[in-house]
Amino acid sequence: MKLTIIGLWGAYPKVNEASSGYLLEHNGFKLLIDCGSGVLSKMQNYVQPEKLDAVLISHYHTDHIADIGVLQHALLVKSYLIDLRKTLPIYGHTFDEEGFSKLTFSNYTKGIAYDPDKVLQIGPFTIHFLKTKHPVPCYAFRIEANDAVFVFTADSAYQPSFVEFCRNADLLLSECNFYGNMNGENAGHMNSFEVGKLAHEANVKQLILTHLPQFGDLQQLVTEAGEHYDGPIHLAKMGDVWNL
Numbered sequence: 001m002k003l004t005i006i007g008l009w010g011a012y013p014k015v016n017e018a019s020s021g022y023l024l025e026h027n028g029f030k031l032l033i034d035c036g037s038g039v040l041s042k043m044q045n046y047v048q049p050e051k052l053d054a055v056l057i058s059h060y061h062t063d064h065i066a067d068i069g070v071l072q073h074a075l076l077v078k079s080y081l082i083d084l085r086k087t088l089p090i091y092g093h094t095f096d097e098e099g100f101s102k103l104t105f106s107n108y109t110k111g112i113a114y115d116p117d118k119v120l121q122i123g124p125f126t127i128h129f130l131k132t133k134h135p136v137p138c139y140a141f142r143i144e145a146n147d148a149v150f151v152f153t154a155d156s157a158y159q160p161s162f163v164e165f166c167r168n169a170d171l172l173l174s175e176c177n178f179y180g181n182m183n184g185e186n187a188g189h190m191n192s193f194e195v196g197k198l199a200h201e202a203n204v205k206q207l208i209l210t211h212l213p214q215f216g217d218l219q220q221l222v223t224e225a226g227e228h229y230d231g232p233i234h235l236a237k238m239g240d241v242w243n244l
C-alpha cells in the first residue's frame, strides 16, 4: 500500500493547502479517502481526477467533502475531452441522507452506501468500519491489503474501542486536533496525549498525526504524543508518501 497525504488540516485549509484528503494506492488501484477543501487542486499533483478508481468518505462535515462538487465538475469537463468510460464510485454512509445524495452526479459519480456492520471490499482493499465519537455520524477505517494494515481514525473524540480497532496496525493515521492541555471531548476530537496513549495501547508500528490545528507549535503535538508512545511519530505533511 502506498499512502500520499494530500490534505491534513482540520476545519479549513491553511493557505495553499487542503483539509482532509488522502490517496491510498495498491496494485495500481487509486482510492481517495475524504475530499475536503482544496483537495481537488492539490490532488492533481499526484493523480488526475479521471484516474481515480474510487472515493471513500468518513462523514459529511465540510472539511471532508467540500471538494466533492468540484471533483464532479472536473469529471464533467474531462468527459468532453476524453472518453471517461466509467462512473466513479463514491462510498459513504447513509445516516445523513442529504450528505449521501450529493455523492451522485449524473453518470459521472455514483454514491454507494457502505454498511458499517459489514466488511467492504473496494478493489484490493478490505475495509472494516468503526463508528467514531463525533457530533455527526462518522466512521474510522481499518484497511488491509497484501498483509499490511492501515488505520485512519477520521474525526473522533477518544473512545476505548479504538484500541482493538487499531491493534498492531502498520500505520495509524490519527486525527490530533488539540494540544495536550485541551479537552476535545465536546468538539469530537482527540488531543495529543490521547493519540499517544492510543498508539501505545494498540501497539501500532508508526503514527502520523493529522487533522491538525491552525494554531500553536505543531511540534508540541509530537512531543506530547511521544510521552505515551515510543514508536515513530510524524506530522502529516502535504505530499508525504508512506509505503507499507
Ligand SMILES: [Zn+2]
Binding pocket: 010, 011, 020, 061, 063, 064, 155, 211
Ligand atoms: Zn474534520
Ligand SMILES: [Zn+2]
Binding pocket: 059, 061, 134, 155
Ligand atoms: Zn468532522
